[in-house]
Amino acid sequence: xxxxxxxxxxxxxxxxxxxxxxxxxxxxxxxxxxxxxxxxxxxxxxxxxxxxxxxxxxxxxxxxxxxxxxxxxxxxxxxxxxxxxxxxxxxxxxxxxxxxxxxxxxxxxxxxxxxxxxxxxxxxxxxxxxxxxxxxxxxxxxxxxxxxxxxxxxxxxxxxxxxxxxxxxxxxxxxxxxxxxxxxxxxxxxxxxxxxxxxxxxxxxxxxxxxxxxxxxxxxxxxxxxxxxxxxxxxxxxxxxxxxxxxxxxxxxxxxxxxxxxxxxxxxxxxxxxxxxxxxxxxxxxxxxxxxxxxxxxxxxxxxxxxxxxxxxxxxxxxxxxxxxxxxxxxxxxxxxxxxxxxxxxxxxxxxxxxxxxxxxxxxxxxxxxxxxxxxxxxxxxxxxxxxxxxxxxxxxxxxxxxxxxxxxxxxxxxxxxxxxxxxxxxxxxxxxxxxxxxxxxxxxxxxxxxxxxxxxx
Amino acid sequence: xxxxxxxxxxxxxxxxxxxxxxxxxxxxxxxxxxxxxxxxxxxxxxxxxxxxxxxxxxxxxxxxxxxxxxxxxxxxxxxxxxxxxxxxxxxxxxxxxxxxxxxxxxxxxxxxxxxxxxxxxxxxxxxxxxxxxxxxxxxxxxxxxxxxxxxxxxxxxxxxxxxxxxxxxxxxxxxxxxxxxxxxxxxxxxxxxxxxxxxxxxxxxxxxxxxxxxxxxxxxxxxxxxxxxxxxxxxxxxxxxxxxxxxxxxxxxxxxxxx
Numbered sequence: 001x002x003x004x005x006x007x008x009x010x011x012x013x014x015x016x017x018x019x020x021x022x023x024x025x026x027x028x029x030x031x032x033x034x035x036x037x038x039x040x041x042x043x044x045x046x047x048x049x050x051x052x053x054x055x056x057x058x059x060x061x062x063x064x065x066x067x068x069x070x071x072x073x074x075x076x077x078x079x080x081x082x083x084x085x086x087x088x089x090x091x092x093x094x095x096x097x098x099x100x101x102x103x104x105x106x107x108x109x110x111x112x113x114x115x116x117x118x119x120x121x122x123x124x125x126x127x128x129x130x131x132x133x134x135x136x137x138x139x140x141x142x143x144x145x146x147x148x149x150x151x152x153x154x155x156x157x158x159x160x161x162x163x164x165x166x167x168x169x170x171x172x173x174x175x176x177x178x179x180x181x182x183x184x185x186x187x188x189x190x191x192x193x194x195x196x197x198x199x200x201x202x203x204x205x206x207x208x209x210x211x212x213x214x215x216x217x218x219x220x221x222x223x224x225x226x227x228x229x230x231x232x233x234x235x236x237x238x239x240x241x242x243x244x245x246x247x248x249x250x251x252x253x254x255x256x257x258x259x260x261x262x263x264x265x266x267x268x269x270x271x272x273x274x275x276x277x278x279x280x281x282x283x284x285x286x287x288x289x290x291x292x293x294x295x296x297x298x299x300x301x302x303x304x305x306x307x308x309x310x311x312x313x314x315x316x317x318x319x320x321x322x323x324x325x326x327x328x329x330x331x332x333x334x335x336x337x338x339x340x341x342x343x344x345x346x347x348x349x350x351x352x353x354x355x356x357x358x359x360x361x362x363x364x365x366x367x368x369x370x371x372x373x374x375x376x377x378x379x380x381x382x383x384x385x386x387x388x389x390x391x392x393x394x395x396x397x398x399x400x401x402x403x404x405x406x407x408x409x410x411x412x413x414x415x416x417x418x419x420x421x422x423x424x425x426x427x428x429x430x431x432x433x434x435x436x437x438x439x440x441x442x443x444x445x446x447x448x449x450x451x452x453x454x455x456x457x458x
Numbered sequence: 459x460x461x462x463x464x465x466x467x468x469x470x471x472x473x474x475x476x477x478x479x480x481x482x483x484x485x486x487x488x489x490x491x492x493x494x495x496x497x498x499x500x501x502x503x504x505x506x507x508x509x510x511x512x513x514x515x516x517x518x519x520x521x522x523x524x525x526x527x528x529x530x531x532x533x534x535x536x537x538x539x540x541x542x543x544x545x546x547x548x549x550x551x552x553x554x555x556x557x558x559x560x561x562x563x564x565x566x567x568x569x570x571x572x573x574x575x576x577x578x579x580x581x582x583x584x585x586x587x588x589x590x591x592x593x594x595x596x597x598x599x600x601x602x603x604x605x606x607x608x609x610x611x612x613x614x615x616x617x618x619x620x621x622x623x624x625x626x627x628x629x630x631x632x633x634x635x636x637x638x639x640x641x642x643x644x645x646x647x648x649x650x651x652x653x654x655x656x657x658x659x660x661x662x663x664x665x666x667x668x669x670x671x672x673x674x675x676x677x678x679x680x681x682x683x684x685x686x687x688x689x690x691x692x693x694x695x696x697x698x699x700x701x702x703x704x705x706x707x708x709x710x711x712x713x714x715x716x717x
Binding site: 252253254255289290292294295296297315321323324325326354356357372373374407408411415417418420421422423424425 | 479480481482483484499500501502503504505506507695710711712713714715
């Protein structure tokens with residue numbers, strides 16, 4: 001422990017600087033004549049406190065500042081001019097005396113300005129010190145100091161060791177040791193409170209694990225003192241992705257498969273996504289909910305890339321299955337990976353009505369037909385039924401044609417399921433319906449007639 | 459002989475025989491990984507999953523005309539639209555279901571208690587317990603046909619088709635089904651649908667078999683609609699619709715549900 005120096009009487013009284021006057025600046029816009037000595041107060045070891053001072057030339061002539069220095073362990077000057085320095089009449093010279101005790105104890109410093117001396121006193125209470133390992137040894141940290149973790153490349157991490165030590169002769173306790181902010185993670189710190197006997201220490205680590213490229217700041221707090229943690233994440237760009245489809249062209253009512261391959265093997269692992277946007281080309285149609293990826297029934301699927309691989313995976317599969325829906329339009333696929341954004345478009349042209357199935361049901365009064373299909377232009381205007389007997393002879397020279405424009409238009413407006421539909425048609429029969437052999441069903445929309453769908457009624 | 463065919467003007471009306479003339483096409487119902495029973499709308503390779511009609515189902519089957527669902531404590535009978543029309547108490551655990559050729563509920567088997575029930579009108583009649591498989595695993599149950607109920611029963615490494623009298627529970631007929639793997643479904647006329655190596659197989663009573671190449675191995679098979687099977691693979695991550703059409707089976711992927 002450093003013994004406290006006895007103040008000399010002439011120091012306590014202050015020594016005149018001649019026409020130079022020394023002031024202490026306790027705050028903005030304030031100044032007090034310096035009275036010869038000043039007690040900086042209690043400052044924990046490893047921290048510092050500055051005292052702002054001002055020399056003013058009160059005379060009419062310039063004065064040369066020939067000596068400006070401070071002696072004493074823990075004391076230094078900051079922001080001071082080099083000497084010799086000419087102080088013009090009426091001007092000020094501002095500087096700071098810094099008290100930065102290296103350990104707990106009492107300290108004194110002597111400030112000399114030309115031939116005048118001023119006493120500074122300071123104390124450091126017993127407190128835990130915080131150090132960081134640097135080049136094989138531990139370096140004491142001051143409060144607010146920045147600890148640089150350096151660069152961590154693509155998915156890797158950097159690691160630094162820290163030490164909390166009790167340099168005093170008494171038992172000291174750290175109530176909190178907290179790492180916060182940024183991708184910094186405490187590793188191996190004992191549970192708080194941490195009680196340390198004299199000269200005892202604990203060592204722990206902090207990982208810097210950046211998830212993406214960027215500059216990251218975090219904070220280590222040991223009780224009331226904080227230290228800034230600084231790291232940089234470096235992610236070299238992914239190789240450019242490309243979208244691949246299992247077909248050259250698509251139509252409505254299909255399922256397709258998409259894969260994503262990179263221009264080369266990726267240098268590291270990461271994630272991205274493929275999204276779908278649908279633009280109907282049909283007037284009045286706003287969307288088709290069936291245009292989606294089947295993996296998760298949504299318009300986007302996450303993908304992952306492994307280091308060393310060039311093929312992206314969708315939930316472990318090399319392809320993602322999607323539906324083209326039942327509405328004419330454009331499907332825009334967008335793959336996003338790192339900074340890459342790549343698009344591909346699938347065009348679904350308007351087509352005649354597609355009949356998926358026709359089922360029949362004989363009822364006491366006749367026959368019912370249930371027709372499932374889709375009209376991707378949502379413009380069905382007519383449906384024709386041509387019945388044949390069991391010998392294949394048409395029952396009428398012409399099919400039964402029914403105008404369906406209005407009911408279909410209302411159905412598509414009120415049911416947002418794209419162009420798919422189920423139509424129930426009922427045909428009363430007068431006579432022996434068992435003679436009914438088959439029926440051809442054909443729709444017409446703005447694109448033209450559909451393919452005939454024949455169903456046997458036996 | 460001539461006859462006349464008349465066309466109703468009902469095509470221009472919104473209601474026909476109590477049903478809308480035009481509507482979204484219904485494919486069936488599936489049970490998702492959370493146990494929610496959802497309607498499937500769609501045609502061909504274009505499907506949409508609807509909102510759940512039943513939650514926390516342990517077992518489910520649909521014929522296109524009706525549905526049977528087992529929750530922890532109840533048996534539910536649903537109509538074609540997925541509306542619950544009948545409920546009844548049930549023991550815990552899963553159940554196996556079967557429908558007749560017209561898609562009406564026909565029989566059910568409770569896995570934990572080993573009880574077999576046959577539909578009689580609108581009621582369920584328990585088939586006498588001495589008909590039980592005697593500690594063997596019941597893999598699937600078939601519909602009632604000619605006063606009897608068929609069951610697929612595993613005994614050791616072998617799978618047997620057993621036919622029991624609905625009235626007495628006596629075993630009327632039993633035959634070994636070589637090569638049948640689980641999971642499996644028993645359809646009318648002793649048609650077995652089962653998960654084969656590399657796909658799905660449909661074996662008819664006469665032994666004729668049709669194979670569907672699939673890229674997945676089935677974890678579960680459930681009837682989801684008229685001639686449609688819900689094929690669940692990869693622990694629920696892949697759902698397929700297998701259509702047992704008259705022209706031959708076909709399949710498409712179904713939208714998945716992220717829990």
